[in-house]
Amino acid sequence: MVWAILSIKVENKPGILFKVTHLFRSRNFNIDSISVGVTEDKKYSRMTITTIGGEKQITQIVKQLDKMIDTIEVHRLDVNNSVYRELVMFKIKVNKPEDSMEINKLASAYSAKIHDAKKESIIVEMTATPHQISAFEELAKKFGLKEMARTGITALEREEHEH
Amino acid sequence: MIDNNKMENMIGATALMKSLEKEGVKEVFGLPGGANLPMYDELGKSNIRHILVRHEQSAAHMADGFGRVSRKPGVCFATSGPGATNLLTGIATAQADSAPMVAVTGQVPVAMIGKDAFQESDIIGMANPALKYSYQPRTPEEIPTMVKQGFYIAETGRPGPVLLDIPKDVQQNEGKFTFPDEVRVPGYHPWADPDITNTARAVELLLSAQKPIILAGGGVIISSAFAELQSIAELLMIPVVTTFKGKGAFPENHPLSLGPIGMHGHAEANKLMTEADCVLAIGTRFSDRSVGTFAEFEKNLKIIHMDVDPAEIGKNQTTSVAVVGDVRASLRIFGKMLMDKAVRTSDDNPWLKHVKEVKQYWRENLKIHPGEMGAAKILRKLRELLPNESIVTTEVGQHQMWASLFFDAIHPGTFFSSTGLGTMGWGFPAAIGAKTARPDVPVVDIAGDGSFNMTENSLATAVLEDLPVIVFLINNYSLGMVAQWQRTFYDRRMVGVDLKKCPDYVKLAESYGAQGLRAQSMDELDSAIKTALKSDVATVIDIPIDPEEDVLPFVAPGTGLKDMILPS
Numbered sequence: 001m002v003w004a005i006l007s008i009k010v011e012n013k014p015g016i017l018f019k020v021t022h023l024f025r026s027r028n029f030n031i032d033s034i035s036v037g038v039t040e041d042k043k044y045s046r047m048t049i050t051t052i053g054g055e056k057q058i059t060q061i062v063k064q065l066d067k068m069i070d071t072i073e074v075h076r077l078d079v080n081n082s083v084y085r086e087l088v089m090f091k092i093k094v095n096k097p098e099d100s101m102e103i104n105k106l107a108s109a110y111s112a113k114i115h116d117a118k119k120e121s122i123i124v125e126m127t128a129t130p131h132q133i134s135a136f137e138e139l140a141k142k143f144g145l146k147e148m149a150r151t152g153i154t155a156l157e158r159e160e161h162e163h
Numbered sequence: 164m165i166d167n168n169k170m171e172n173m174i175g176a177t178a179l180m181k182s183l184e185k186e187g188v189k190e191v192f193g194l195p196g197g198a199n200l201p202m203y204d205e206l207g208k209s210n211i212r213h214i215l216v217r218h219e220q221s222a223a224h225m226a227d228g229f230g231r232v233s234r235k236p237g238v239c240f241a242t243s244g245p246g247a248t249n250l251l252t253g254i255a256t257a258q259a260d261s262a263p264m265v266a267v268t269g270q271v272p273v274a275m276i277g278k279d280a281f282q283e284s285d286i287i288g289m290a291n292p293a294l295k296y297s298y299q300p301r302t303p304e305e306i307p308t309m310v311k312q313g314f315y316i317a318e319t320g321r322p323g324p325v326l327l328d329i330p331k332d333v334q335q336n337e338g339k340f341t342f343p344d345e346v347r348v349p350g351y352h353p354w355a356d357p358d359i360t361n362t363a364r365a366v367e368l369l370l371s372a373q374k375p376i377i378l379a380g381g382g383v384i385i386s387s388a389f390a391e392l393q394s395i396a397e398l399l400m401i402p403v404v405t406t407f408k409g410k411g412a413f414p415e416n417h418p419l420s421l422g423p424i425g426m427h428g429h430a431e432a433n434k435l436m437t438e439a440d441c442v443l444a445i446g447t448r449f450s451d452r453s454v455g456t457f458a459e460f461e462k463n464l465k466i467i468h469m470d471v472d473p474a475e476i477g478k479n480q481t482t483s484v485a486v487v488g489d490v491r492a493s494l495r496i497f498g499k500m501l502m503d504k505a506v507r508t509s510d511d512n513p514w515l516k517h518v519k520e521v522k523q524y525w526r527e528n529l530k531i532h533p534g535e536m537g538a539a540k541i542l543r544k545l546r547e548l549l550p551n552e553s554i555v556t557t558e559v560g561q562h563q564m565w566a567s568l569f570f571d572a573i574h575p576g577t578f579f580s581s582t583g584l585g586t587m588g589w590g591f592p593a594a595i596g597a598k599t600a601r602p603d604v605p606v607v608d609i610a611g612d613g614s615f616n617m618t619e620n621s622l623a624t625a626v627l628e629d630l631p632v633i634v635f636l637i638n639n640y641s642l643g644m645v646a647q648w649q650r651t652f653y654d655r656r657m658v659g660v661d662l663k664k665c666p667d668y669v670k671l672a673e674s675y676g677a678q679g680l681r682a683q684s685m686d687e688l689d690s691a692i693k694t695a696l697k698s699d700v701a702t703v704i705d706i707p708i709d710p711e712e713d714v715l716p717f718v719a720p721g722t723g724l725k726d727m728i729l730p731s
Contacts, residue, residue, distance in 0.1 A: 060474065072349055
């Protein structure tokens with residue numbers, strides 16, 4: 001089983017997210033995360049979908065997505081040659097006054113931002129790889145996680161080396 | 164630039180009819196209702212013939228049958244809500260068998276969408292996985308481009324159904340229209356150019372095989388690659404098997420023809436398919452019904468796969484070489500490469516000798532039902548009396564598989580069946596659609612009683628619209644295929660399969676104004692077929708048979724082709 005990032009350029013029209021997700025459901029594929037937003041050209045949106053599956057299945061997903069009339073381009077990104085990040089928000093419990101300082105330190109170690117610091121909780125925002133997010137999540141758990149929200153990965157492939 | 168002087172004022176429904184006329188549509192199969200009244204009002208004023216159905220499912224099947232025969236999208240109309248949902252089975256059937264179709268449904272007015280209005284259904288959402296594409300115009304001006312694109316998408320590449328769901332106010336409102344002569348669909352690439360390197364590799368691989376075979380699928384029929392296939396098979400002296408959907412891709416009276424493989428394939432076809440070391444598979448998706456278990460099929464077999472749909476490559480089977488593109492174009496390049504190599508195969512090689520022996524053995528020794536009205540005998544009688552250019556459709560069940568086994572398709576593209584979705588009730592309305600496309604040839608629906616029950620009210624359409632098709636009703640008074648599985652796998656515990664001789668099909672036909680004939684002996688059958696062929700009204704020939712007759716050979720689900728059960 002491998003983890004794959006698919007970058008899908010689609011026409012920016014209503015109903016296309018439904019068709020893409022329906023394709024995953026009807027073909028028995030799995031969506032690990034999904035993020036959608038408009039591209040530099042407002043006519044198109046980019047969907048970034050991460051999925052886990054066998055090589056053969058991922059090849060099939062790419063082909064089936066490519067076959068969809070609303071998709072303009074479908075790329076399986078080279079994970080080792082792409083910049084991929086996810087935005088996450090943690091609402092972390094503040095149990096005692098010292099927690100506040102420790103959460104601040106932890107956030108700064110992960111280049112995360114502090115929002116809405118209250119007596120009972122702090123919201124921390126970070127943009128990172130899923131791996132870093134998991135690491136932070138583990139550390140934050142010792143204070144207690146009240147809530148967590150993730151956007152799903154978005155990604156772009158790096159340019160080829162310049163000569 | 165849009166030239167304002169060339170723009171025309173009209174309502175959306177008029178623009179729809181005009182767009183359909185521009186696509187060359189001559190007939191529409193459908194049923195009116197509240198939400199498509201404006202388009203019916205304009206349909207009445209147009210030159211397009213309306214063929215009224217008694218249930219929308221039949222309208223979709225008629226459009227499907229029309230589309231498969233003419234290779235142009237058949238068009239069906241239905242109203243919103245239940246009218247649209249009644250089309251669904253027909254749309255899914257067309258999608259499963261890659262048939263070109265344009266379905267046009269009425270929808271509640273734009274402002275009512277999402278309000279759970281009377282006869283509102285989200286047909287786009289419901290039909291999505293069964294559609295090649297769909298449109299819902301929100302302004303009348305969008306209609307001409309959507310129709311033009313819809314036809315283009317439905318009939319190119321791997322064909323399929325397209326839905327146009329038009330809110331009632333969009334049909335009624337006036338707009339300023341231009342009618343495009345050409346359309347662009349940016350994300351749609353229907354045909355790739357066949358890759359030359361891969362085609363050359365395919366040639367090398369096939370020529371190096373000791374025991375080559377050709378497997379022709381429905382794609383050969385869709386792209387009319389009959390001549391190209393035949394010339395390659397004859398040049399290389401390679402035997403040809405087909406999938407069930409590919410039946411009619413290669414003349415079944417040809418010395419190299421072995422007939423369909425699969426669950427109810429010919430014994431010789433299944434046997435030789437499993438012995439082959441290399442297959443040239445053309446326009447097939449390797450359905451489980453054709454190949455049995457995937458792993459078993461590809462064991463010791465090199466697969467060359469030609470298909471128009473890149474997503475079919477490697478979906479079910481591992482291929483050694485793939486050539487993506489229209490299969491006719493691919494076969495032409497393949498054939499030319501063979502010509503350039505001046506390849507000649509003699510017909511005394513050991514593989515071909517073996518093929519001939521196996522074929523001859525099974526043609527002489529396959530046990531058939533001993534009764535006078537056994538399935539093999541009645542279907543061979545039909546073939547004997549029916550001109551080769553006649554079009555045959557089937558329903559779904561035992562009769563369908565007997566047709567596959569015992570009715571030879573000889574002229575290219577004359578045999579059609581619901582092979583993918585397996586829709587009972589498809590064959591009769593599809594035959595009516597086929598007759599609309601080809602009024603010059605006899606059209607016969609080889610039917611079973613269970614299936615015919617499902618859409619028999621299309622007799623009204625056949626009679627009133629003067630479309631004299633023949634229903635060749637192989638009547639075992641039961642849901643025969645289910646009964647066979649209950650006999651075979653459930654120790655004869657028969658549940659829900661006895662149709663108890665109801666209805667009387669002769670009286671049923673007559674009540675619609677059609678001709679009803681009953682054939683209980685070979686002489687009666689002979690005369691009934693001859694009478695039906697001369698008749699100018701639709702005919703049902705009711706042919707009672709032994710309800711215990713099984714379809715054999717039989718490859719049980721989950722097993723390989725070599726494990727076929729033979730008649731004992």
